[in-house]
Amino acid sequence: MEWFAGIGRSTMGMAAGLGRAAYLLFGSLVARPQPLKNFPLTIRQIYVVGVQSLLIIIVSGAFIGMVLALQAYTVLVDYGAEQSLGPMVALSLLRELGPVVTALLFAGRAGSALTAEIGLMKATEQLSSLEMMAVDPLRRVIAPRLWAGIISMPLLALIFSTVGILGGHAVGVDWLGVDSGSYWSVMQAAVDFNDDVMNGVIKSVVFAFVVTWIAVFKGYDAVPTSEGIGQATTQTVVYSSLAVLGLDFVLTALMFGTH
Amino acid sequence: MEDLVSIHNMTFSRGERKIYEDISLRIPKGKTTAIMGPSGIGKTTLLRLIGGQLRPDEGDIRFKGESIPGMTRKRLFEVRREMSMLFQSGALFTEMTVFDNVAFPIREHTTLSEELIRILVLMKLQAVGLRGAAQMMPSELSGGMARRAALARAIALDPELIMYDEPFAGQDPISMGVVVKLIKELNDALNLTSIVVSHDVGEVLSIADYVYVLADKRVVGEGTPEQIKEHESELVQQFLQGKADGPVRFHYPSRSMQEQLLEAN
Amino acid sequence: MNSRKIEILVGLFVALAVAALLMLALKVADKGFSGNGETYELKAKFDNVGGLKERSPVKVGGVVVGRVGSIKLDEDDFTPVVTLVISEEYDQFPTTSSVSILTSGLLGEQYVGLQPGFLLDENDILKPGQFIEDTKSALVLEDLIGQFLFSRNND
Numbered sequence: 001m002e003w004f005a006g007i008g009r010s011t012m013g014m015a016a017g018l019g020r021a022a023y024l025l026f027g028s029l030v031a032r033p034q035p036l037k038n039f040p041l042t043i044r045q046i047y048v049v050g051v052q053s054l055l056i057i058i059v060s061g062a063f064i065g066m067v068l069a070l071q072a073y074t075v076l077v078d079y080g081a082e083q084s085l086g087p088m089v090a091l092s093l094l095r096e097l098g099p100v101v102t103a104l105l106f107a108g109r110a111g112s113a114l115t116a117e118i119g120l121m122k123a124t125e126q127l128s129s130l131e132m133m134a135v136d137p138l139r140r141v142i143a144p145r146l147w148a149g150i151i152s153m154p155l156l157a158l159i160f161s162t163v164g165i166l167g168g169h170a171v172g173v174d175w176l177g178v179d180s181g182s183y184w185s186v187m188q189a190a191v192d193f194n195d196d197v198m199n200g201v202i203k204s205v206v207f208a209f210v211v212t213w214i215a216v217f218k219g220y221d222a223v224p225t226s227e228g229i230g231q232a233t234t235q236t237v238v239y240s241s242l243a244v245l246g247l248d249f250v251l252t253a254l255m256f257g258t259h
Numbered sequence: 260m261e262d263l264v265s266i267h268n269m270t271f272s273r274g275e276r277k278i279y280e281d282i283s284l285r286i287p288k289g290k291t292t293a294i295m296g297p298s299g300i301g302k303t304t305l306l307r308l309i310g311g312q313l314r315p316d317e318g319d320i321r322f323k324g325e326s327i328p329g330m331t332r333k334r335l336f337e338v339r340r341e342m343s344m345l346f347q348s349g350a351l352f353t354e355m356t357v358f359d360n361v362a363f364p365i366r367e368h369t370t371l372s373e374e375l376i377r378i379l380v381l382m383k384l385q386a387v388g389l390r391g392a393a394q395m396m397p398s399e400l401s402g403g404m405a406r407r408a409a410l411a412r413a414i415a416l417d418p419e420l421i422m423y424d425e426p427f428a429g430q431d432p433i434s435m436g437v438v439v440k441l442i443k444e445l446n447d448a449l450n451l452t453s454i455v456v457s458h459d460v461g462e463v464l465s466i467a468d469y470v471y472v473l474a475d476k477r478v479v480g481e482g483t484p485e486q487i488k489e490h491e492s493e494l495v496q497q498f499l500q501g502k503a504d505g506p507v508r509f510h511y512p513s514r515s516m517q518e519q520l521l522e523a524n
Numbered sequence: 525m526n527s528r529k530i531e532i533l534v535g536l537f538v539a540l541a542v543a544a545l546l547m548l549a550l551k552v553a554d555k556g557f558s559g560n561g562e563t564y565e566l567k568a569k570f571d572n573v574g575g576l577k578e579r580s581p582v583k584v585g586g587v588v589v590g591r592v593g594s595i596k597l598d599e600d601d602f603t604p605v606v607t608l609v610i611s612e613e614y615d616q617f618p619t620t621s622s623v624s625i626l627t628s629g630l631l632g633e634q635y636v637g638l639q640p641g642f643l644l645d646e647n648d649i650l651k652p653g654q655f656i657e658d659t660k661s662a663l664v665l666e667d668l669i670g671q672f673l674f675s676r677n678n679d
Contacts, residue, residue: 040527043527043530043531043534044527044530046534046537047530047533047534047537050534050537051533051534051536051537054537054540090552094548094552152537154541155537155538155540155541155544156541158541158544158545158548159540159541159544161544161548162544162547162548162552163544165548165552184551184552186633187552188551188552188553189579189580189581189588189633190633191552191553192553192579193548193549193553196553197545197548197549197552197553
């Protein structure tokens, strides 16, 4: 009996959490938008979540492109098909690794920082104090961060993929000796702008939305103590990573599965 | 005398736990009203109820005769511009300078020019003695200075009501003296209505016009500081004199010690 | 950090991302061709298209002049009809041109090779939508092996 009660309790808890998350989203994005007033705040947050994540994105992109080229080359060279290195690297990055790895790194770098920052604002009564000053914290604190995340992550993913393709070029062409012309031309023949580049961007926008939403909600909903904030930060990284990987499967099946 | 805030037969509980049961309070206009009581009694909760951040389960809270729980969100935000709250931690925005913190409510709610805002902010900072610290960040301030900066922000829009949440907690005697002086002066100079929530008996009794003592979910004593000092309730006397044992027991409720020791064998 | 500096850095960040997108569009996906460029269509019937796919390149002497637009089955005679999307720059192919499905390397991708014919008459130029008559089908490995074994048996 206690067991069923446990299931019931956690289901009700989850439903209530989802409701609060939906309310947060509605309150910050849908109701009473003030884009003009929020624009400078959003720029500032793009700096925090986007520009400050740039270094880790560029370094990871370069290394992943290089490793991809190295691994693909050892397999392809057995079949004399090393000119397929270009499309191999480009398609893996554009369709999968660019959006997914960027989202995972973003969750770890920017998402956890967002949760901790908002949680700390809650713990130090800054959110309450905004509310008492008749300023809606959803509009003032949450909305700019949500927008900044949604805008920044697709841009980071584009940079990640590009750097990765250049990293693949560095290893494949400059080190392993694949012909530079065929690296690019076979890639050009295989990659389609709409099917591959834009689908990757769409994936990235979806991930951006989900990861940022989880991050700001976990911060806003955190128990305002040091333990609570620590827990919320961990949950942000775990939940958003799982959400990204799960959604990636669904999106991949929708976009590329029917061909 | 007219009441700015009045609470009528209010009951409030958090989850299963009842915090207030059927309490009534009156906060007269232009006076300093103190609300005292032991820790954990939910004094901060009371301020949040008045600010409309929480809703009572039963009863009513009125601000200038208008029911706060009955307001729409829009109206509540309008009313909040007339009240202001000094949080225990100060709650300064950590990413802004002291100047920007004080300017924040003015910039949010008015369309004054930057030049005018500068003058207003400097005047408010002058009033709390922090004009020289305008360009410092909150992390560089001492606890007492942070609270004074927060006070400057709280009076930035010249509210009618200021609620002080534990303004004396964790302050050294000098900053405590400064805060006491400021609350008194601001109340007289700006004709504010103040609600001070605190358990620092001496300081509160020196500035309050009227005192409520809360304990055990209800009001156990009320009156002017003189009346409170002479109050016949044992609970009030225990609180005022800081006795370790009295109606509030020293021991957390448990079985008798003898029983528990014997049980181990 | 003052807001001017932040604005500049955010601007640089967005510019970097736009540069990345441009590079992906032009250098990686070769948007210049499959997308907005002015094109016209030619058609060709094959007996067998083998592994030819939509978007496979159309080459003349190794130069890409277009891409395969669609591959459909003719409803009357059940032979595959390949639509070739050719760049407007190359609109002077004679009607005597031939197309064949070729493979780049032993296991590489299949593409359409266009062999321009002789220009007999000024008017004998392929017009948009016209069929190219002379086609050679893809080589299918199984057929080749079959022929090879068959010819050995005959020896």
